[in-house]
Amino acid sequence: xAQTVQLIRVAELPPGQCRPVxxxxxxxxxxxxxxxxxxxxxxxxxxGGPLGEGFLEGPVVTCPWHGWQFDVTSGxxxxxxxxxxxxxxxxxxxxxxxxxxxxxxP
Ligand code: FES
Numbered sequence: 225x226a227q228t229v230q231l232i233r234v235a236e237l238p239p240g241q242c243r244p245v246x247x248x249x250x251x252x253x254x255x256x257x258x259x260x261x262x263x264x265x266x267x268x269x270x271x272g273g274p275l276g277e278g279f280l281e282g283p284v285v286t287c288p289w290h291g292w293q294f295d296v297t298s299g300x301x302x303x304x305x306x307x308x309x310x311x312x313x314x315x316x317x318x319x320x321x322x323x324x325x326x327x328x329x330p
Contacts, residue, residue, distance in 0.1 A: 226328045244276030255296040262296040265314040
């Protein structure tokens with residue numbers, strides 16, 4: 225059963241930034257795209273790289289290990305680096321509740 229976990233205060237992550245955060249026992253990557261928050265599992269589907277330590281430009285994060293790119297709003301891999309294969313980073317539901325960002329973990 226899913227559980228809602230308090231992640232970070234929204235003020236801690238300005239627009240255009242991302243970072244890894246522990247959500248209970250699960251490491252997730254949090255992204256702020258123009259004030260909208262998105263959360264992916266902090267594990268690139270290529271080889272497990274930490275997406276939360278990647279470079280975020282608009283809604284696209286570039287994995288710091290081998291440069292694959294993902295749309296953080298969907299988790300879908302983008303561009304030629306993924307070899308055109310439908311790779312998907314696991315997305316988690318999140319919501320802003322007052323000053324906190326909360327995430328649903330499985
Ligand atoms: S582990 Fe992310 S691109 Fe290779």
